[in-house]
Amino acid sequence: QVPDILWGKLVPVGEYTVGDSNYEIVTISKPFALSQYPITYAQFSSFVEASDFQDERWWFDMPQEKTVYGVHEYLKQLRRQQFRAWNHPREHVSWYQAVAFCRWLSDKIGYKVSLPYEYEWEIAARYHDGRRYSYGDNFEVDKSNTRESKIGLTTAVGIYPHGHNENLNLFDLTGNVWEWCQNKATAPNEGIVDDSGTQRVLRGGSFFEEKFHASTTARNSCHPMLSDDHYGFRVCVRHAATLP
Template sequence: MKFVRVPAGEFMMGSGEPAESLSRDYPAYAPEDLQALGDEGPRHRVRITRAFWLGQHEVTVDQFRRFLEASGYTPESIADGTGGYGYNPAYDPASSARGERFEGRNPRYAWHDPGFPQTGGDPVVNVSWNDAVAMARWLSEREGVRYRLPTEAEWEYACRAGTTTRYSTGDDAASLLGAAALLDLDTAQRWPNRLPFALPGHDGYVFTAPVGSFAPNAFGLFDMHGNVWEWVADRYGEHYYAESPTDDPPGPAAGDLHVRRGGSWATSALYLRSSYRNWNTAQTRYTLVGMRLLREAMPRDD
């Protein structure tokens, strides 16, 4: 895996954007959907006091496969016998609350088969938070350097890469074309009910894209917006921003939910904003969720 050095620094984390302005630019969403974004605030100053190395790309199918072969680790979707989620074009979307053609949990699906074709260079999906932590722990033990998931603050700092706009590419969702795999007209072909939420345009991929297929941000990091949701280290706290420390906030000390960031290949532009937060249990595995690892800087790196 290639890692990019992210320097220490400070930034304004979160968003204080009112629902009215979001409603203007994302008209397909109901007011209650936009009001639910209140956990992105208050916008607050955060200092990242130490440089770190972040994966230039999301962890790929081939990289995850090599981890399993070398470590003997069994992913949760296989270990617990319940499998993951998968795309099934024959699945009745009426069976899903959102009209999706994803079915699961089902033992036929796991990290190596999400029901749609992937190359070894595509980001791995159907990995749980526990799977991601296990891979980081194994790498740490093998190399004698600490690997882990980034904190939510580190992730957003790296995603923004010095920007203060909705995306690292600007405020206009159209700026994501050429920088992200997301819900566009290509993907919406499979989900007609999502067409009102799709970004007009084409990113060239219906499902995941091989990592590095689009332009990087100013730090040289690829796919921070879209492709797959990325697990971060933090537990989720709806009101954590109001009480978090300024320096290197670690997230809540307790909680059953873990944060994921960045959006995915089937996620609308509203949810690809740098400030957006989502969460799942540590055991969740899904066709949209993957990971990116952080390597802590050694003293000689600072």
């Protein structure tokens, strides 16, 4: 069964400021939208349980050589979700597994879905007034799941309606789980998937992190083959015409 993806509103073409003190101007030439929520346990399970989960179309150009982490087939070995609830974010997902999900989903729904570049993630989270958190400039403990909430685990997506970005109707951009982005942590080189294990970017903070790490400009990174119980992802689509 192909999971339904609810999309936020489109981010229009234009120039946007990203970064904090060392800011830069980014030009968006194609409208894009992020999924309203991180990909959930139920949505990701549709991929894992699909008869074509092992299909090489989803896993091509990923690490083939033996490494300290294992071999190519290791990528397909999922770690058990720590907090197994159908409407919680699917965590313990590596960057490679998130990319494979995007390829599989693109094939099933007929238009291209990918991880967002980190500048897309940040533009959406800050839209349209450059806010420090997805809901505004000032941190409020009851609007997101961070360490300050003292919950200590993931929460159902969308459970903080007042913590969403109301301009784009996006939820859980602050806290809950770190979200994988497409690009490398250094200079982006999106044309290469297997890039010698170069670390990939994570954004948004998590239930495990303090508010500083959950700001719209905070960055994290990790080896793309690794996962953790507070690493998840959401997906992105570009071009208005591709949305159903």
